[in-house]
Structures are given as structure tokens and as C-alpha cells.
């Protein structure tokens with residue numbers, strides 16, 4: 001018998017704005033942020049095994065097997081569901097690590113949803129999102145799969161439907177540690193909460209930008225370059241910088257000007273994640 005096998009996308013996200021409202025006692029920060037997905041990401045292949053072993057076959061530079069968010073997500077789900085099955089996993093990794101486009105969190109969410117399907121656990125999204133939150137603040141939005149205005153540490157989600165432009169995402173060759181940016185004394189932590197819904201136009205600031213730009217000249221360069229063509233923004237804590245364009249052709253035109261030292265990619269913004277579109281097609 002061939003083992004049940006499934007390949008699923010693991011998309012990137014952008015933070016279209018990010019305000020930091022304060023710091024909680026546990027050190028985490030209260031945020032208001034707008035998440036949108038990109039039709040661009042990794043691909044993860046899963047094959048069920050019946051001996052309970054969880055094995056990721058793709059090596060990640062600098063990330064030990066058991067620290068990988070894919071393996072941690074799989075083990076946590078196996079343990080909490082009491083499932084006796086195991087899984088073989090391979091990933092085609094295209095998302096940069098430490099880029100602020102949520103690669104690790106997205107991989108964890110794809111693993112949770114993929115294994116829920118293959119192991120036939122029948123967990124609902126609420127339960128998967130709650131488990132996901134213990135793996136990272138960004139995991140729940142990837143589990144839900146809809147563009148969202150997020151509050152709390154990123155877990156209180158209200159679905160939204162912003163425009164879906166084409167984006168050019170620049171990938172400076174530097175990994176930014178999220179924890180490092182959130183512990184910088186110069187970080188703005190007192191932005192007043194936006195109380196009006198939907199969030200009014202003009203709130204596109206990212207409070208992490210001044211700190212990241214100060215620490216990373218590569219990010220400054222990317223902001224300067226893209227800023228010549230469109231409003232250039234930082235996603236999450238960086239390092240990636242993005243800007244919207246009305247068509248793919250216009251995004252491609254600017255992308256063609258990139259050099260070897262500053263690469264990037266063009267992708268469509270999407271309010272329903274490609275993971276959820278694929279899962280829907282399996283039902």
C-alpha cells in the first residue's frame with residue numbers, strides 16, 4: 001500500500017502596517033498589524049508513516065532538526081491528539097529566513113493543517129490556531145488563511161479584504177532577529193491604538209522601521225531604491241522591503257533594475273492564502 005502523500009503550499013505574509021502599542025509583563029509586545037498573504041512561498045510534501053516517527057528530510061543551515069518549526073508543530077500535534085501515526089516531510093524552501101515574511105510560522109501552519117488532514121484528526125481551526133500560537137505569534141493567521149487586522153500579540157484576528165496589488169519584495173542579504181528588534185531600547189512602544197473600523201487610510205507606518213533601518217544599512221539601501229518608484233515599506237521586523245504596483249508588468253519593470261547584490265521577487269497579494277485554496281480543492 002502506498003502511504004498517503006500530500007504537497008501543500010506555505011505562503012509568505014506581509015505586514016501592510018505595524019503599530020506597537022505597548023509591552024506586556026511577559027516581554028511580548030501589544031501590536032496592531034494588517035496581514036496579507038502573497039501567492040509565493042515554500043512547498044511542503046508530507047507522507048504518512050505508520051511507526052509514529054516524525055522525520056524532516058530537508059536540512060536547514062543553522063536550524064537543528066528538532067528546533068525546526070515544522071518538526072515542533074508535527075510533534076506537538078501528534079502529542080496533543082494522541083495520534084499513533086508518523087510523517088516523512090520534505091520542503092522546497094524559497095522564503096528567506098529572518099525576512100519578516102513569516103516563513104517559519106507559515107511552515108508551522110502548513111504542517112498543522114496538512115497533518116490534521118492526513119492523520120484525519122478532525123481538529124477545527126480554533127484548536128489548530130490555539131496550538132499554533134504557542135509556536136509563534138504569526139502562526140494563527142496562517143492557520144486561518146484570511147487577510148486580517150491583528151491585535152494582541154498578533155492572535156486576535158479580524159478578517160479584512162484590502163486591495164490585492166502586485167508587490168515587488170526586495171530581499172536584503174541579511175537576516176534580522178525579531179527578538180533583537182523588539183528588545184531595542186529605541187523602539188517606539190507607545191503608538192495610540194486605532195479604534196476606528198475599518199482602519200482608516202494613511203495608517204501604513206511600521207514602528208519597527210526606524211530601528212531596523214538604523215541597524216541594517218542593507219535595509220536602508222532597499223528602502224531608498226524602492227522608494228524611487230513607490231511607497232517602500234518594511235514587513236514585520238524586516239529584512240524584506242516591499243511596494244505595491246497596479247500590474248505585474250509594472251512590478252516586473254522595477255524588478256528588472258535589481259542587481260546581484262539586491263535581489264527580490266514579484267508576487268500577487270492575496271486575501272485568501274494559497275494554502276487554503278489548495279485545501280479547499282481537496283474537499
Ligand SMILES: C[C@](O)(CO)[C@H](O)COP(=O)(O)OP(=O)(O)OC[C@H]1O[C@@H](n2ccc(N)nc2=O)[C@H](O)[C@@H]1O
Nearest residue numbers: 027028029105136137138139153154178179182236237
Ligand atoms: C513582528 C511580527 O513579524 C509581525 O507579523 C510578528 O509578530 C513576529 O512573530 P513571530 O516571528 O511568530 O514571533 P515569535 O516567534 O512569537 O517571537 C519572536 C520574538 O519576538 C518578540 N515579540 C514577538 C511578537 C510580539 N508581538 N512581541 C514580541 O515582543 C519576542 O521577543 C519573541 O521572543
Ligand SMILES: Nc1ncnc2c1ncn2[C@@H]1O[C@H](COP(=O)(O)OP(=O)(O)OP(=O)(O)O)[C@@H](O)[C@H]1O
Nearest residue numbers: 068069097098099100101102103104105107138236
Ligand atoms: N521551518 C522554518 N523555516 C524558517 N525558519 C525557521 C524554521 N524553523 C525554525 N526556524 C527559525 O526561525 C527563525 C525565523 O525564521 P522566519 O523565516 O520565520 O523569520 P521571519 O520571516 O523574520 O518571521 P516573522 O515575520 O514571523 O518574524 C529562523 O532564523 C530560524 O532560526
